Amino acid sequence: MSDGTRKPKLNPDKRVSMREAIAECVKPGADLYIEGFTHLICFAAGHEIIRQGIGNLTASRLTPDLVYDQLIEAGLVKKLVFSWAGNPGVGSLHALRRRSQSDSATKLELEEYSHYGMVARLLAGAANLPFYPLRNFKGTHIPEVNSRIQSVTCPYTGEVLATVPPLHPDVAIMHCQRADREGNAQVWGLMGTQKEAAFSAKKVILVAEEIVDTSIIRADPNRTLVPGIVVDFVVHEPWGCHPSYAQGYYDRDNAFYVKWEEISRDPKTYQDYLSEFVHGVKDRQEYLKKMDQGILHKLKARPRKCEGVDYGY
């Protein structure tokens, strides 16, 4: 990437299992980026990393969410790069909290930005630029605790702008509603930083709720958010985001996020959860079988179709 070129990935069939994709792309000490802003967070990938025990990770995300908190509790994260660390709408991330306060013996290295700061890092990464300017952080203490936030003087106006360096994860994992075998990914609903992450990462694992024929993708090209040429592996993993969600497929399991506050507060119940639902299953299919089928039925999305558009000319 340093010479400004990147090898396009044109293999027509990139399908592998989640186990193979993680083993191939996520190495000990890797810079990891699991995408998804509330929507399309691939828990199936996080759980597989825990099962394979791949450690010493630098884990970057805007919102570490439960998925990174679980990696932290499993002892696999060395450094966390983030902008908002909480259980959205509910409370704290307890593994992170336990490892970031003054009485912690196993303290995590933290590098923090604001959301815009993290997004700007990905924009620089995706555009292959050495930094990204933003009108932010002035008057705050954030740059005082993060020396990677610097400044630049605008050559046109003289305005001093904050800058952040690019983010180039070794591997980005993104989840989409549907993709073809080459990894052309179509997403609707919240888009988070999917596109920027896919373009900034050295390797991309694309996880899809459905694998469809390329003709389905070609019929609606405006919906393709990430093109296959930046995707290394394609994993078919229905319900791969639970307790996060996939618009049009299943709802966010808000009750689980609320219950998590209780499960994660006590290290014992937290570890019990990981033993049962992560280590205690071999893959996502087994995880789903373990779940209360009534809950899955309740979460299944009710249809809300939109009419297509006319691409004729």
Next chain:
Amino acid sequence: MDTKALAIKPSERMAVRASQELKDREVVFVGIGLPNLACNLARATHAPQLFMIYESGTIGTVPARLPVSIGDPTLVTDSLAIVSQADIFQGYLQGGLIEVGFLGGAQVDRYGNINTTTIGDYANPKVRLPGSGGACEIATHSQRVLIMMRLSPKTFVEKVDFVTSPGQRMESKRPSPALGKTRKDFGLPGGGPVKAITDLCVLEMLDGEFTVTEIYAGVTREQIQAACGWKLRFASELRDVLEPTPHAIELLRNKIDPDCMYL
């Protein structure tokens, strides 16, 4: 639910009072929790065309149920547009389109500087808080910012432990040590915090400092001062905050937050 039977809660007072700050057709950046209740109450009453934007990228949002997270799927359905987070922060916030932003936090000072990062020393904190999220840019770019927080000496403090989101006056060493002290000196584009809606009173930013301008019925000046960590200024003419109407309370309890997630 018989809404008359229960006393009005502090959270309900805050949501109702904050909703009155919003005008119809204003563009508001909505946060989860009490701000979301205030915005949706405004939309259900005096501001049916309130233009709601959520940080997750939903534009012209019309949630059919209470969103439990900033990225709830109910925010997507029927909205006018869904945009990437790059667009939200660059185009909508930095682009100057946000008229009203909402913020809260663990600590706020008289200038409206907010801390959502750490209590105690940053490197060895007593309490690790979530961090900025979008708060820093909301405080930087919104044309005006409303703060919703309960008044307590632990939260309304003489000096915040960490400035996550800039208020009206700040000190800073980096990125440039030559920078001054007011928003103008720092070159901050938005108007910053203008009001703090608390459970005991409303504070307004007057002459660059939060000043008590409105008091809820039955609350004394002494109670308010005892619940604040700095020596408060009181406006010469204090107004009473009107009690919420039964209709507003009914909407909050039965329609907007029926399971009392945030009330």
